[in-house]
Amino acid sequence: MLQAKCRVVAHHLLCSNYYKLVLQNRSMASKAKPGQFLNIKVEKGFDLLLRRPLSIHQIKDSHLEIIYKVVGRGTEKLAQVKAQEKIDVIGPLGHGYALTEGKAILVGGGTGIASLAFLAATLKNKYNQAPIVLIGARNKEDLLCSEALEKIGCTVKVATDDGSQGFHGLVTELFREMVAIFSTHPNMVYACGPLPMLRELVKLCRHFRIPCEVSLEEHMGCGIGACMGCVVKGTKGEYLRVCKDGPVFNANEVVL
Amino acid sequence: MLQAKCRVVAHHLLCSNYYKLVLQNRSMASKAKPGQFLNIKVEKGFDLLLRRPLSIHQIKDSHLEIIYKVVGRGTEKLAQVKAQEKIDVIGPLGHGYALTEGKAILVGGGTGIASLAFLAATLKNKYNQAPIVLIGARNKEDLLCSEALEKIGCTVKVATDDGSQGFHGLVTELFREMVAIFSTHPNMVYACGPLPMLRELVKLCRHFRIPCEVSLEEHMGCGIGACMGCVVKGTKGEYLRVCKDGPVFNANEVVL
Amino acid sequence: MDGLSVKISSLKLKNPVMVASGTFGYGEEYAQLIDLNELGAIVTKSITLKPRLGNPQPRLWETQGGLLNSIGLQNVGLATFVDEKLPYLQKYDTRVIVSIAGESVSEYCQLAQALKKETFDALEVNISCPNVQHTKKGLFAQDKDLSYEIIRKAVRLSHKPVIAKLTPNITDIGIIAKACEKAGAEAIAVVNTFNAMAIDLKTKKPVFKNIVAGLCGPAIKPQALYKVYEVKKAVKIPVIGMGGIMNLNDALEFIITGASAIAVGVGNFVDPKIPINIIKGLQHYIKDNKIGQLKQLVGSLDAK
Amino acid sequence: MDGLSVKISSLKLKNPVMVASGTFGYGEEYAQLIDLNELGAIVTKSITLKPRLGNPQPRLWETQGGLLNSIGLQNVGLATFVDEKLPYLQKYDTRVIVSIAGESVSEYCQLAQALKKETFDALEVNISCPNVQHTKKGLFAQDKDLSYEIIRKAVRLSHKPVIAKLTPNITDIGIIAKACEKAGAEAIAVVNTFNAMAIDLKTKKPVFKNIVAGLCGPAIKPQALYKVYEVKKAVKIPVIGMGGIMNLNDALEFIITGASAIAVGVGNFVDPKIPINIIKGLQHYIKDNKIGQLKQLVGSLDAK
Ligand SMILES: Cc1cc2nc3c(=O)[nH]c(=O)nc-3n(C[C@H](O)[C@H](O)[C@H](O)COP(=O)(O)OP(=O)(O)OC[C@H]3O[C@@H](n4cnc5c(N)ncnc54)[C@H](O)[C@@H]3O)c2cc1C
Ligand SMILES: Cc1cc2nc3c(=O)[nH]c(=O)nc-3n(C[C@H](O)[C@H](O)[C@H](O)COP(=O)(O)OP(=O)(O)OC[C@H]3O[C@@H](n4cnc5c(N)ncnc54)[C@H](O)[C@@H]3O)c2cc1C
Ligand SMILES: Cc1cc2nc3c(=O)[nH]c(=O)nc-3n(C[C@H](O)[C@H](O)[C@H](O)COP(=O)(O)O)c2cc1C
Ligand SMILES: Cc1cc2nc3c(=O)[nH]c(=O)nc-3n(C[C@H](O)[C@H](O)[C@H](O)COP(=O)(O)O)c2cc1C
Ligand code: FES
Ligand code: FES
Numbered sequence A, B: 001m002l003q004a005k006c007r008v009v010a011h012h013l014l015c016s017n018y019y020k021l022v023l024q025n026r027s028m029a030s031k032a033k034p035g036q037f038l039n040i041k042v043e044k045g046f047d048l049l050l051r052r053p054l055s056i057h058q059i060k061d062s063h064l065e066i067i068y069k070v071v072g073r074g075t076e077k078l079a080q081v082k083a084q085e086k087i088d089v090i091g092p093l094g095h096g097y098a099l100t101e102g103k104a105i106l107v108g109g110g111t112g113i114a115s116l117a118f119l120a121a122t123l124k125n126k127y128n129q130a131p132i133v134l135i136g137a138r139n140k141e142d143l144l145c146s147e148a149l150e151k152i153g154c155t156v157k158v159a160t161d162d163g164s165q166g167f168h169g170l171v172t173e174l175f176r177e178m179v180a181i182f183s184t185h186p187n188m189v190y191a192c193g194p195l196p197m198l199r200e201l202v203k204l205c206r207h208f209r210i211p212c213e214v215s216l217e218e219h220m221g222c223g224i225g226a227c228m229g230c231v232v233k234g235t236k237g238e239y240l241r242v243c244k245d246g247p248v249f250n251a252n253e254v255v256l
Numbered sequence C, D: 001m002d003g004l005s006v007k008i009s010s011l012k013l014k015n016p017v018m019v020a021s022g023t024f025g026y027g028e029e030y031a032q033l034i035d036l037n038e039l040g041a042i043v044t045k046s047i048t049l050k051p052r053l054g055n056p057q058p059r060l061w062e063t064q065g066g067l068l069n070s071i072g073l074q075n076v077g078l079a080t081f082v083d084e085k086l087p088y089l090q091k092y093d094t095r096v097i098v099s100i101a102g103e104s105v106s107e108y109c110q111l112a113q114a115l116k117k118e119t120f121d122a123l124e125v126n127i128s129c130p131n132v133q134h135t136k137k138g139l140f141a142q143d144k145d146l147s148y149e150i151i152r153k154a155v156r157l158s159h160k161p162v163i164a165k166l167t168p169n170i171t172d173i174g175i176i177a178k179a180c181e182k183a184g185a186e187a188i189a190v191v192n193t194f195n196a197m198a199i200d201l202k203t204k205k206p207v208f209k210n211i212v213a214g215l216c217g218p219a220i221k222p223q224a225l226y227k228v229y230e231v232k233k234a235v236k237i238p239v240i241g242m243g244g245i246m247n248l249n250d251a252l253e254f255i256i257t258g259a260s261a262i263a264v265g266v267g268n269f270v271d272p273k274i275p276i277n278i279i280k281g282l283q284h285y286i287k288d289n290k291i292g293q294l295k296q297l298v299g300s301l302d303a304k
Helices: A026-031 A073-079 A110-127 A146-151 A171-181 A195-208 B026-031 B073-079 B110-127 B146-151 B171-181 B195-208 C077-090 C105-115 C144-157 C173-182 C218-234 C248-257 C274-288 D077-090 D105-115 D144-157 D173-182 D218-234 D248-257 D274-288
Strands: A002-015 A018-024 A037-040 A052-055 A058-060 A063-069 A086-093 A104-109 A132-137 A155-160 A188-192 A212-215 A231-233 A239-241 A248-250 B002-015 B018-024 B037-040 B052-055 B058-060 B063-069 B086-093 B104-109 B132-137 B155-160 B188-192 B212-215 B231-233 B239-241 B248-250 C006-008 C011-013 C017-019 C041-043 C060-063 C066-069 C095-100 C122-126 C162-165 C187-190 C194-196 C213-216 C239-242 C259-264 D006-008 D011-013 D017-019 D041-043 D060-063 D066-069 D095-100 D122-126 D162-165 D187-190 D194-196 D213-216 D239-242 D259-264
Touching: A002 A026, A002 A063, A018 A073, A026 A063, A026 A086, A037 A063, A052 A063, A052 A073, A052 A110, A058 A110, A063 A073, A063 A110, A104 A110, A104 A171, A104 A195, A110 A132, A110 A146, A110 A188, A132 A146, A132 A171, A146 A155, A155 A171, A171 A195, A188 A195, A195 A212, B002 B026, B002 B063, B018 B073, B026 B063, B026 B086, B037 B063, B052 B063, B052 B073, B052 B110, B058 B110, B063 B073, B063 B110, B104 B110, B104 B171, B104 B195, B110 B132, B110 B146, B110 B188, B132 B146, B132 B171, B146 B155, B155 B171, B171 B195, B188 B195, B195 B212, C006 C259, C017 C274, C060 D218, C066 C218, C066 D218, C077 C095, C077 C105, C095 C105, C105 C122, C105 C144, C122 C144, C144 C162, C144 C173, C173 C187, C173 C218, C187 C218, C187 C259, C194 D218, C213 C218, C213 D218, C218 C239, C218 C248, C218 D060, C218 D066, C218 D194, C218 D213, C218 D218, C239 C248, C248 C259, C248 C274, C259 C274, D006 D259, D017 D274, D066 D218, D077 D095, D077 D105, D095 D105, D105 D122, D105 D144, D122 D144, D144 D162, D144 D173, D173 D187, D173 D218, D187 D218, D187 D259, D213 D218, D218 D239, D218 D248, D239 D248, D248 D259, D248 D274, D259 D274
Parallel strands: A104 A132, A104 A188, A132 A155, A188 A212, B104 B132, B104 B188, B132 B155, B188 B212, C017 C041, C017 C259, C041 C095, C095 C122, C122 C162, C162 C187, C187 C239, C239 C259, D017 D041, D017 D259, D041 D095, D095 D122, D122 D162, D162 D187, D187 D239, D239 D259
Antiparallel strands: A002 A018, A002 A086, A018 A063, A037 A052, A037 A086, A058 A063, A212 A248, A231 A239, B002 B018, B002 B086, B018 B063, B037 B052, B037 B086, B058 B063, B212 B248, B231 B239, C006 C011, C060 C066, C066 C213, C194 C213, D006 D011, D060 D066, D066 D213, D194 D213
């Protein structure tokens, strides 16, 4: 974990209101693991007090890439930052995905796919086996990362809410169909996306007895584990910190 | 008085940290009188709550020009507004200079010269007599409007704190010298600038028995006369509103 | 527009959006920028028996998301108000709520009495201005007995509905609200400004002569909302909510928390169109959400 | 650095910049980002007798220039604190101030007693957390007798300097400050968070399960500053000021108003370097202004 003013190498609109932000910082980049995030100060003043947590989407040498969606005032301000400006970043933060060898299915909804792409690349590099990736999006315009994932050898299946591309329906339904027709189950499922998606997916994984890791989101204060602001209920009844104990948890650890 | 989202026609740095802002609004422009001001919302959010009052520097057809200095957070934000954007403006506001025929001396300090330039042009147009203008600035880099004023026929004299141009010293000292060597006194003095300058000038005008009008500044709430936030002490003991009873007052009306 | 009408006890408003005392003068200036007929009600600047000079300048100071004021109730005084300001307001098709402030119980009585024969819709009794001296111990609205006494007398002397305007600078606002309810107030206005201060680092002096000033604006909104919640729990009479309301969502938050009407204060300075924008927004909101009457929303907070 | 040293009664700090309870955990995480040795003091997260689960999520909500929190004192509890957290902090060359919070007078006593034999520099008694149940009527720090009793016992049982941390949610904070001074507190920490709330318009539910939450940040700074002013007027013991301090100027305002030391709370979230930046800024400030000792500035407010 370190704090630095990172230079914005590139910053551009990807599609609808999704942006890609590329930051320069060699030591952060060299430490980053899939599932970890950066906590970014989006403005100089104190109008918006808190930093915004955003997952690391990809590392390229000393560059850290982020994919984010403009959803509110903070991400709106972030979208105004121009290339070559510097922004204040703390990272890499949190506990990422546990890498396991074997057949993995990655299930991403919305911007959730951003961190899974980093995971896919890492799994491929480490075990030389590209995972299957299921991507859920509202429509084909909102679809992120699929080409890049195919390029590294992943089998990519898409589910859109409106059927404009791939499977017409929820990515969890696609997952259910996928697993039901597989002769062998995957060894591991990794998921990142909206809570209802994660809930449904965890239910399915329990049903099929597939271990599952989920990446969670909560409003954050410190982002480093000190304030107890970002908790999620653990299965032992205790509250776990998304920022430090997570954001990636084993599905058995947390009550969704 | 009206409220409108005005298009920024042009916006650029003049010198050191002085900017010129040109706004488009025909009805505001047609109503504007020298000494009046605009109350400008400098940002969309509520980080800075209040509008910023800025004098009208010049009218050209449907354009209103402002000259301002970046001194704090509000003017910093204003400086970031780009040409073609729209900003929310209320104006023209306040009670401007009382136009009088005859020999006039205009005394401006810092950005105070902005509103006096509008007055000079109006006096020239109306009475076909260009006034004498004394400009006080810290140094020659901070000198505003002198060429434009000369162009309309004004006799322009400059005083700089560091002597880098014109008279070395305060503009009030220059004024004293000017009046002392005039065979006839001016009929009227109009002044806009920092409070210490105005205080000294009013003292001199009393001494020389020259009527004098001063343009004052106070922190403003509503800017239109409703909140009693922007007062200055009147000579009758009552509090007068800078935004509505002023910003231009006869020196005899107010306690500086 | 009917779906927006609300009742503040016996006072019917065509919509729940008012402009707060002290931020709208006597309406004249704002009439040049917005149509006063559209407002639910106008609350006048608090008037006092005699014209008041008010506090020395500076009277305003901007803070993060907020504004400090120390106006000190500068106003034209009762006589001029009645002669010049009230007739102007009466021309408009909106409710006129006259705010009064006294330095003693007796002054409140004289004000209520003198206004008895005038035409307006309700009397707001400001017992909570932090910028003038009330008692040695503090503000009237920090003392439940004095609050009761002032409101009781105002209710008796005035035949108009009486609104008690309370201060948030208190441990338990519910106690004061209850005293005012018992005294016959038809509504509680929550809140006046929060005690606060600023200092000028260059001179090491307080910015304001009185040291204390009143904080308003979005900065205080979460606190004001909680005060509305506390008052709503304490009393059965309607609550008028204010404190940092700048847009439709803010207004809805206050209404859902329990405000039967809301007032825009410093928002008028930021953008005089805010009250009108909120009214339009409410119209759309009830239509889009198929809410027949806005008043159904009042106090609809689902607190488990 | 000597020019910055200040004394909080018997407690000497190398500089007046502390980090506020609950915003800095037990120091471990921040140690990766800043040098803890540079801080004047670290106040730990308030600890309770037993580990506390804390409140359900969400626990945080951003507002205009502020942050609402409803952590509910989640902490590791006394035993783990003493075994694992305190030894870590003892390694650093900074003052360690242990904050304690109890649900009853007796719990405060047990905490003070149990901590007696441990090594640390001062005991901060948090009688003002708005996110947990105190008495039926409110917070301990809203009751002068209970405040007196808790502080008196803590002073008796602990041989450490006792700091009383007060709530701003009170009509007259001076009364509580005086009670604490009389009880033997060596300093008053002002302020804890302000009662406030937020609601979720989509669900019409309060954001927080407890409804009320505590507001902090720049939004409250003008109010916090005034509370410091009020406490300073009421007592002779030193005041520790906090509430929205984000930079050198904020810190100077509190110091000039009367705070002998200041604490950074939510500022640590915004930028962990804020406390260090303030320390550096103070060094330059006293040098540039030829002030020999920073403590000369304390309470130098020129209020006419
Ligand atoms: C570990 C982690 C990783 C994330 N990675 C990504 C990513 O790669 N791409 C992406 O687009 N988004 C990501 N998010 C969500 C992102 O942080 C929010 O969308 C963002 O903070 C919204 O800020 P805002 O001001 O635009 O929205 P607003 O809704 O206006 O924000 C208001 C407040 O709520 C908080 N908030 C709002 N939504 C969320 C949320 N979903 N999670 C946490 N806090 C929230 C904000 O931080 C802020 O404090 C991640 C969140 C977490 C916790
Ligand atoms: C009638 C009038 C006409 C003006 N005309 C001009 C002009 O033509 N050109 C120009 O450069 N400046 C002019 N000013 C001054 C200008 O309004 C301030 O410089 C500006 O408001 C500073 O805002 P800020 O946020 O950058 O500074 P900050 O100091 O950060 O402002 C903080 C607060 O103080 C207020 N404030 C600060 N300085 C002044 C001031 N001198 N007068 C009133 N309020 C102030 C701000 O409005 C704000 O509320 C005029 C002021 C008035 C009252
Ligand atoms: C400049 C100013 C003057 C005020 N004068 C009065 C007043 O005379 N009487 C009164 O009851 N409240 C007065 N108030 C308080 C407002 O009516 C309102 O209660 C407060 O500002 C909170 O609302 P806001 O945050 O929307 O401004 C004044 C507020 C401001 C900003
Ligand atoms: C997330 C959070 C947790 C807090 N926990 C505690 C606590 O355990 N004990 C305490 O005395 N104060 C606690 N506080 C209050 C702070 O110590 C401080 O008094 C308050 O936040 C005001 O300062 P600020 O505006 O600089 O944050 C907490 C504040 C926050 C934001
Ligand atoms: S955000 Fe502070 S503990 Fe997670
Ligand atoms: S700013 Fe409101 S009266 Fe002048």
